[in-house]
Amino acid sequence: MTGQITFWTDESGAVTVDWTVLTAGVVGLGLATAGVVSTGLQDLSGDVNTQLSSNSWNMFGNGRSSVASFDFSGGNALGWLGGRVMDMGGELGELMVLGPGEGTGYLVDIPEGTDQAVIGFDLIAGDSLDNSAQWGTDTATVMLNGVPVAVALASGNSMTFDIPQLDGTTVEATVSVAERPLGGNGGWNDSAAEVTITVDQPTEPIQFELLSGANQGIGDEFWGLDNFDASATGSPGF
Ligand SMILES: [Ca+2]
Numbered sequence: 445m446t447g448q449i450t451f452w453t454d455e456s457g458a459v460t461v462d463w464t465v466l467t468a469g470v471v472g473l474g475l476a477t478a479g480v481v482s483t484g485l486q487d488l489s490g491d492v493n494t495q496l497s498s499n500s501w502n503m504f505g506n507g508r509s510s511v512a513s514f515d516f517s518g519g520n521a522l523g524w525l526g527g528r529v530m531d532m533g534g535e536l537g538e539l540m541v542l543g544p545g546e547g548t549g550y551l552v553d554i555p556e557g558t559d560q561a562v563i564g565f566d567l568i569a570g571d572s573l574d575n576s577a578q579w580g581t582d583t584a585t586v587m588l589n590g591v592p593v594a595v596a597l598a599s600g601n602s603m604t605f606d607i608p609q610l611d612g613t614t615v616e617a618t619v620s621v622a623e624r625p626l627g628g629n630g631g632w633n634d635s636a637a638e639v640t641i642t643v644d645q646p647t648e649p650i651q652f653e654l655l656s657g658a659n660q661g662i663g664d665e666f667w668g669l670d671n672f673d674a675s676a677t678g679s680p681g682f
Pocket residue numbers: 515516517536537538539670671
């Protein structure tokens with residue numbers, strides 16, 4: 445019995461008890477840390493999932509990434525400044541509409557490693573837009589980073605383009621619909637063009653802008669923007 449009493453009063457026994465309490469504390473801390481890390485990982489995987497599935501950042505791993513895509517359906521124009529999304533009816537449906545002197549802009553994100561950025565959209569010349577001595581010249585100006593890269597002239601409800609040749613920027617515009625009522629005022633013909641802008645070696649976000657030089661209100665005439673799509677290309681897997 446003496447030995448057992450010695451055991452209970454032995455200092456080394458007390459150390460064991462201390463160690464047990466200390467160990468329990470460390471395990472508790474470890475569990476708490478694991479909880480935080482686990483939550484962090486879930487947050488991160490959630491972020492990655494959001495990024496991968498969002499329109500703003502689809503990585504296909506084949507060297508091409510979509511950075512923005514807008515058909516303005518449901519009024520979605522998140523990130524656009526100026527202009528207004530309207531349902532102009534007919535074949536036009538919802539699109540970004542500009543009244544006289546109005547402009548709309550969007551900052552196109554450029555992922556690191558981008559070799560080429562491609563911005564495509566439909567430009568709509570709605571209703572009574574003119575290019576005449578009598579009724580004036582109704583233009584739409586496309587600008588990148590404040591520099592005009594294309595000027596569209598509505599003419600007899602068709603469209604012509606004045607495209608300055610700028611180093612590193614290529615603009616192609618093809619009239620897809622001329623002189624046909626697409627929407628807006630059905631009594632007035634409309635026209636549409638597919639515009640594609642390619643920018644070589646962009647290093648910073650590109651500020652896209654479309655400005656209306658129309659001289660009458662939206663009830664009479666309008667410039668419209670639809671099916672905006674911006675993508676970036678780089679080395680495969682970027
Ligand atoms: Ca649309």
